[in-house]
Every structure is written in structure tokens, then in C-alpha cells.
Amino acid sequence: MNATKAWVEAQFPLIRHHGSLVYLDSAATTQKPEQVINRISKYNRQEHANIHRGVYDLSQKATMAYDQVRQQVKYLLSAQRDEEIIFTKGTTESLNLIAYSYGMPMLSEGDEVVLSIAEHHSNIIPWQQLVKNKKAVLKYLPVDIEGRIIESAIGTVITEKTKIVSVTMVSNAFGTLQPIASVIKRAHEVGAVVVLDGAQSVPHKKVDVKALDADFLVFSSHKMFGPTGVGALYGKYALLEKMIPYQTGGDMIEYVEEQTSTFAPIPQCFEAGTPNIEGIIGFGEAIRFIEQVGYDFIHKEEMGLTKYAYDQLSHLNHIQIYGPLDIKDRGPVISFNVEGVHPHDVTTILDQDHIAIRAGHHCAQLLMKRIGLPSTCRVSFAVYNTTEDIDRLIESLKKVRKWLGYES
Incomplete structure (x- = not known):
């Protein structure tokens, strides 16, 4: 079949049920389509x-x-x-x-x-x-x-x-x-x-x-x-x-x-x-x-989202991104930190805006030690995500340091 973005988005009942949810933790587990x-x-x-x-x-x-x-x-x-x-x-x-x-x-x-x-x-x-x-x-x-x-x-x-x-x-x-x-x-x-x-x-x-x-x-x-x-x-x-x-x-x-x-x-x-x-x-x-969806469609959509998110995150002050600088050298995963804010605090604040991301060492403590980090925030994408999801992530991140009193 020739999948469309609208058709794919409509296949996931949990995302439809939680209309305000932005789910950006697909590297941990993906949502299930209706047919599964x-x-x-x-x-x-x-x-x-x-x-x-x-x-x-x-x-x-x-x-x-x-x-x-x-x-x-x-x-x-x-x-x-x-x-x-x-x-x-x-x-x-x-x-x-x-x-x-x-x-x-x-x-x-x-x-x-x-x-x-x-x-x-x-x-x-x-x-x-x-x-x-x-x-x-x-x-x-x-x-x-x-x-x-x-x-x-x-x-x-x-x-x-x-x-x-x-x-x-x-x-x-x-x-x-x-x-x-x-x-x-x-x-x-x-x-x-x-x-x-x-x-x-x-x-x-x-x-x-x-x-x-x-x-x-x-x-x-x-x-x-x-x-x-x-x-x-x-x-x-x-x-x-x-x-x-x-x-x-x-x-x-x-x-x-x-x-x-x-x-x-x-x-x-x-x-x-x-x-x-x-x-x-x-x-x-x-x-x-x-x-049915096709790997070509999945890869194109997910990497498009990854590039969009990377570009948007790069324009934010006080954000440090980890991993490859070149999008072609990474999968649909981005780890980052907000300067001065513990990743768990970041995810807690984002959760107030119904945005679900991961924080921690991601079961990769040796890698974290190599980079000199205790933990990071991680966003990860699947084919059901949209650029609107990323826009909401960015707007919520802008509030994090203000919410904790680092900025007025």
C-alpha cells in the first residue's frame, strides 16, 4: 500500500485517546497500531x-x-x-x-x-x-x-x-x-x-x-x-x-x-x-x-522528524545536544541536557504539558561515564510523531529554566 502520514497517525488508538499527549519515548517502547x-x-x-x-x-x-x-x-x-x-x-x-x-x-x-x-x-x-x-x-x-x-x-x-x-x-x-x-x-x-x-x-x-x-x-x-x-x-x-x-x-x-x-x-x-x-x-x-507502511516511508518520516527536532533544539539557549552532529550518522534519537537543570526535573516539568520523554542513563552507564555525564534527557521518534509534537516540546523546554527560577 501507499501509506500516507494521515493514515499512519490514525492507526494508534492510545494517541487518539490522549489527544493532548506528545509521546517522544519510542526508543523505550512504541505504541501499538489498531490492527495489532x-x-x-x-x-x-x-x-x-x-x-x-x-x-x-x-x-x-x-x-x-x-x-x-x-x-x-x-x-x-x-x-x-x-x-x-x-x-x-x-x-x-x-x-x-x-x-x-x-x-x-x-x-x-x-x-x-x-x-x-x-x-x-x-x-x-x-x-x-x-x-x-x-x-x-x-x-x-x-x-x-x-x-x-x-x-x-x-x-x-x-x-x-x-x-x-x-x-x-x-x-x-x-x-x-x-x-x-x-x-x-x-x-x-x-x-x-x-x-x-x-x-x-x-x-x-x-x-x-x-x-x-x-x-x-x-x-x-x-x-x-x-x-x-x-x-x-x-x-x-x-x-x-x-x-x-x-x-x-x-x-x-x-x-x-x-x-x-x-x-x-x-x-x-x-x-x-x-x-x-x-x-x-x-x-x-x-x-x-x-x-504495509514500508521501511522507506518509516525511515524518511523518522529522519525528517529527527532533523527538524535537532535544528529546533540547536536554536535554544542553554541546551547541550549529545551524539553525532550529522543527522545521517544517527537514528531517530536525540539526547540533550538543559544547563543547570537535572534531567529528571526537565521531564517532570514537560510532563505537566503532557509531553513524555525519557531521562536517566538509559541503561548505558559505561557510555555516560565516557562522555562525563550522569544522565541526559532523551527524545525518540516513531512514524506516528509529527512536527507539531516537536513544536510543543520546544515551547515547553523554553519554560523549564524560568519555572525553576533561573530566568525571569
């Missing part, structure tokens, strides 16, 4: 049954709907096989799964795991636990003042001892686009596998895992118009074959004996227990919505 809400409701009202167990019609139809989403994710990422897609609770669980299921059997004492200073905590702590357990070494790619990995350091930090490199594609704190191609090239030169955190990438533009030659890619449904508690992990099949089960129990076995059990094939062996069926079906509908 309706699809989940239809499943619960008309189609609810467990999957992969019943031979009766209702269960078979639920299973088909669930399995179809795996195909949707495969096509979304341009993966080669349905089996390369594993459903999880989200990006965090996906990273923990890879760290345990791949890292535990493949890492030896003295081996290296490389991250970047710009990582979300979800892409740090699982690896900290892994290297501690395996007596391996954790290293970091440095970043510059814009939060971008310093390319000249890639060749020296990633060495022959490096076995795993796990990096974000886009910084959730500053919106910085990372030099992923350079990281992958160097990692593969030394035989390391690359894990890509796509939580802030897949919702906004086409990610082709085959073209990237990505070994693993993880992302979450709720950051791309879908339900919470659902995510996907892509892995090259040859690597998935080397992995051990992350959790055990029902639906991931073929046969159980008193002392031993045989596991189901990939991907079922990584999906123990009854999954979030309604959430995954809703995830599929969110993908359908993105396909």
Missing part, C-alpha cells in the same frame, strides 16, 4: 489454544498462526531458513541465550569477548557473567565523544584470541550509528562470531542479515509496534547447531527416559515451555504493519 491490538484480541476471543501439542482443529490453527510468524521474521531479515529464527522474551533474553548456549561450550580460558563502550547493559552483563565463569577476558572497543566506535581501534582490540564480538547497531542513548561493517570484517578475519543488537535498528530500517554476513542478530517486538515480552534471535544455522539448550522442559524434547533425554531439533530445542502465543501472533501483525 485487534489481532491479539481475535486470538484470545476466537483462536486460543496451546500449540505443537493438540491434534484438534483449534490447536492446529493456533500452531499454524504461530509458525507463520517465524516465516515473517525470516523474510523481514532476509534470513535463509525458518529454523534460524528463535523466539524469546526480547533482546535481553536473546543475548543471555547466546552468551550461555554458544559462549559456554565455545569459550576457553584466556579467550576474548569484545563489546563496545556504547552498549546497553543487556549487552554487557551476560558477557561479564560468561567470562567470569570461563576465565576468559572481556575487552571493549573505545568510542569517541559522539558515542561512535573508533574505527582505528577495531583492528587492535579484536585479536586472534577474540572469539565473540557483540555490539549494538545503533546506540539507544545517543542514536549513534555504529560502523558495523568494519566490526564484522575484522571479527571474521580472526575467526570470531559477531552478535548484533538490533533493538534500535530493525524497527526503523531494513536489516539484511545475509548482506551484513551477521552471525547473530537480536531485537524486540515492543520497539516495533508489537507486544512486550516477545523478541527474536537470528542465528546462522551452522552456529545454532553448536549451541546447547538454554532452558529445558516441555516442548523442547523428543523423548525422555529416566536418566537421559533427547532434545527436539532447532529451533524448538531453544524454546522450552509454552510460549507467549498471543504475543508472538501480535508480533507477526506488527511486522505486517511495518510491511
Whole structure:
């Protein structure tokens, strides 16, 4: 379909319901379009049954709907096989799964795991636990003042001892686009596998895992118009074959004996227990919505909003913006601070004007420490936002220092 801005805006009932709300926290979670809400409701009202167990019609139809989403994710990422897609609770669980299921059997004492200073905590702590357990070494790619990995350091930090490199594609704190191609090239030169955190990438533009030659890619449904508690992990099949089960129990076995059990094939062996069926079906509908709107439309709209917001913020006194100066080097995220005002105070004041933004360290304390900041304000955009939203943000920000008595 040829999406229009008016049509897209009309698809989000929460935004319609809160007519005065300006929602600028989509990097944390996006709002859901009507069709996603309706699809989940239809499943619960008309189609609810467990999957992969019943031979009766209702269960078979639920299973088909669930399995179809795996195909949707495969096509979304341009993966080669349905089996390369594993459903999880989200990006965090996906990273923990890879760290345990791949890292535990493949890492030896003295081996290296490389991250970047710009990582979300979800892409740090699982690896900290892994290297501690395996007596391996954790290293970091440095970043510059814009939060971008310093390319000249890639060749020296990633060495022959490096076995795993796990990096974000886009910084959730500053919106910085990372030099992923350079990281992958160097990692593969030394035989390391690359894990890509796509939580802030897949919702906004086409990610082709085959073209990237990505070994693993993880992302979450709720950051791309879908339900919470659902995510996907892509892995090259040859690597998935080397992995051990992350959790055990029902639906991931073929046969159980008193002392031993045989596991189901990939991907079922990584999906123990009854999954979030309604959430995954809703995830599929969110993908359908993105396909209807189109990545080209989404990217154009979001980056237009980002440029407009950046320009407007730049003209305000007492505002410090962080991250890339060039809009083409960032995603739809802008972090900033108001001189003399704590970010939490800024967001509290903006909330009085029904403007929702994020304040804090954004689960990126290493990056904040590198830049010398305890926290920032963050605005992040989705395709449902408008320039009018940004105008209201700017007008509200003009009042912040006056409200606190810094200006008359």
C-alpha cells in the first residue's frame, strides 16, 4: 500500500485517546497500531489454544498462526531458513541465550569477548557473567565523544584470541550509528562470531542479515509496534547447531527416559515451555504493519522528524545536544541536557504539558561515564510523531529554566 502520514497517525488508538499527549519515548517502547491490538484480541476471543501439542482443529490453527510468524521474521531479515529464527522474551533474553548456549561450550580460558563502550547493559552483563565463569577476558572497543566506535581501534582490540564480538547497531542513548561493517570484517578475519543488537535498528530500517554476513542478530517486538515480552534471535544455522539448550522442559524434547533425554531439533530445542502465543501472533501483525507502511516511508518520516527536532533544539539557549552532529550518522534519537537543570526535573516539568520523554542513563552507564555525564534527557521518534509534537516540546523546554527560577 501507499501509506500516507494521515493514515499512519490514525492507526494508534492510545494517541487518539490522549489527544493532548506528545509521546517522544519510542526508543523505550512504541505504541501499538489498531490492527495489532485487534489481532491479539481475535486470538484470545476466537483462536486460543496451546500449540505443537493438540491434534484438534483449534490447536492446529493456533500452531499454524504461530509458525507463520517465524516465516515473517525470516523474510523481514532476509534470513535463509525458518529454523534460524528463535523466539524469546526480547533482546535481553536473546543475548543471555547466546552468551550461555554458544559462549559456554565455545569459550576457553584466556579467550576474548569484545563489546563496545556504547552498549546497553543487556549487552554487557551476560558477557561479564560468561567470562567470569570461563576465565576468559572481556575487552571493549573505545568510542569517541559522539558515542561512535573508533574505527582505528577495531583492528587492535579484536585479536586472534577474540572469539565473540557483540555490539549494538545503533546506540539507544545517543542514536549513534555504529560502523558495523568494519566490526564484522575484522571479527571474521580472526575467526570470531559477531552478535548484533538490533533493538534500535530493525524497527526503523531494513536489516539484511545475509548482506551484513551477521552471525547473530537480536531485537524486540515492543520497539516495533508489537507486544512486550516477545523478541527474536537470528542465528546462522551452522552456529545454532553448536549451541546447547538454554532452558529445558516441555516442548523442547523428543523423548525422555529416566536418566537421559533427547532434545527436539532447532529451533524448538531453544524454546522450552509454552510460549507467549498471543504475543508472538501480535508480533507477526506488527511486522505486517511495518510491511504495509514500508521501511522507506518509516525511515524518511523518522529522519525528517529527527532533523527538524535537532535544528529546533540547536536554536535554544542553554541546551547541550549529545551524539553525532550529522543527522545521517544517527537514528531517530536525540539526547540533550538543559544547563543547570537535572534531567529528571526537565521531564517532570514537560510532563505537566503532557509531553513524555525519557531521562536517566538509559541503561548505558559505561557510555555516560565516557562522555562525563550522569544522565541526559532523551527524545525518540516513531512514524506516528509529527512536527507539531516537536513544536510543543520546544515551547515547553523554553519554560523549564524560568519555572525553576533561573530566568525571569
